[in-house]
Amino acid sequence: MQNNSNKNVLLSLSALLLLIACATSPTGRSQLEFFPSSQIAQMGKAAYQQIKQETPVSKDPQINRYIRCVANAITPLVPPLENGEQWEVTVFKADQANAFALPGGHIGIYTGLLSVAENADQLAAVIGHEIGHVIAEHANARMSTQYATQAGLQLIQALAGVPGSATGQQLMALMGVGAQVGIILPFSRAQESEADILGLRYMAQAGFDPRQSIQLWRNMLAADGGRKPPEFLSTHPSEKARISELEQHLPQALDIYQQALSEGRRPKCKP
Ligand SMILES: [Zn+2]
Structure with missing residues (x-):
């Protein structure tokens, strides 16, 4: 059961990420924008x-x-x-x-x-x-895409129950700006x-x-x-x-x- 509720947390987390992060560009393309413009x-x-x-x-x-x-x-x-x-x-x-x-x-x-x-x-x-x-x-879209790829990988590993993979909490931490992401x-x-x-x-x-x-x-x-x-x-x-x-x-x-x-x-x- 514990495993299942973890899965639920992760799934709703990823759905939320997509919801808040999808923006429309000036020519009407939709793109990921995870990061606040000020940052x-x-x-x-x-x-x-x-x-x-x-x-x-x-x-x-x-x-x-x-x-x-x-x-x-x-x-x-x-x-x-x-x-x-x-x-x-x-x-x-x-x-x-x-x-x-x-x-x-x-x-x-x-x-x-x-x-x-x-x-x-x-x-x-x-x-x-x-x-x-x-x-x-x-730049925001590019970084977000790269970031989503990394977070997505961790998410998949967590869902698959790979030992040592990220927990929901670690994923939350990942949502902060990772220093590894270049501008x-x-x-x-x-x-x-x-x-x-x-x-x-x-x-x-x-x-x-x-x-x-x-x-x-x-x-x-x-x-x-x-x-x-x-x-x-x-x-x-x-x-x-x-x-x-x-x-x-x-x-x-x-x-x-x-x-x-x-x-x-x-x-x-x-x-
Ligand atoms: Zn150019």
């Missing part, structure tokens, strides 16, 4: 500080002005961050054509990106994509697609030409394979697949772009 934002901030300590920050005023000009045109128009957090941009002096945005609104742009993103519209495509990851809470995980292909679609919308509503996103990915495709950046490398759809997906969403983005232009939004960001 995720804190982890994002800590990771950002660490990257800042390890990577030289560019002091070049012209490059900083240019990149901030693009980012600052986009960020006021996207859904606000939780707890009144403000977007923050750091330009890193590194040859990689890379960029990232961490939970809590921390954006990092590597100067090497400017050799692939050849104008402000293409830079906006990258920044829009990165912001899309943050708005859609992809920086590669994104899934579905998340990359979603960030692309959101990015297209974000750049267009700020008055950047969404057609340039396609040219950006062509440039990425043409870029030397050995120097492919980590974030863009992750589990990205092939550039060809992503270009055709972007083309699919382009008509809608062009409408948004036209609207932005008619409202006088046309950022003049000069490299």
Whole structure:
């Protein structure tokens, strides 16, 4: 009987986890979100500080002005961050054509990106994509999925009565944030697609030409394979697949772009 009631506890616990953790992303996908946004934002901030300590920050005023000009045109128009957090941009002096945005609104742009993103519209495509990851809470979803896999394994072992496996109480403890869960995980292909679609919308509503996103990915495709950046490398759809997906969403983005232009939004960001 004791064993049975343990099973019941575990089963209702897992059902509860799924109930509270399932959220809908901005494009209507459902995803797991176990962790409070504030906690995720804190982890994002800590990771950002660490990257800042390890990577030289560019002091070049012209490059900083240019990149901030693009980012600052986009960020006021996207859904606000939780707890009144403000977007923050750091330009890193590194040859990689890379960029990232961490939970809590921390954006990092590597100067090497400017050799692939050849104008402000293409830079906006990258920044829009990165912001899309943050708005859609992809880090939370990614960590939750990884966490659920670990907790799920323990649950199965407990249910199967494997000696030495987790008890209900241990599972409760597991629901706290495990130190083993990292904030920086590669994104899934579905998340990359979603960030692309959101990015297209974000750049267009700020008055950047969404057609340039396609040219950006062509440039990425043409870029030397050995120097492919980590974030863009992750589990990205092939550039060809992503270009055709972007083309699919382009008509809608062009409408948004036209609207932005008619409202006088046309950022003049000069490299
Ligand atoms: Zn991405």
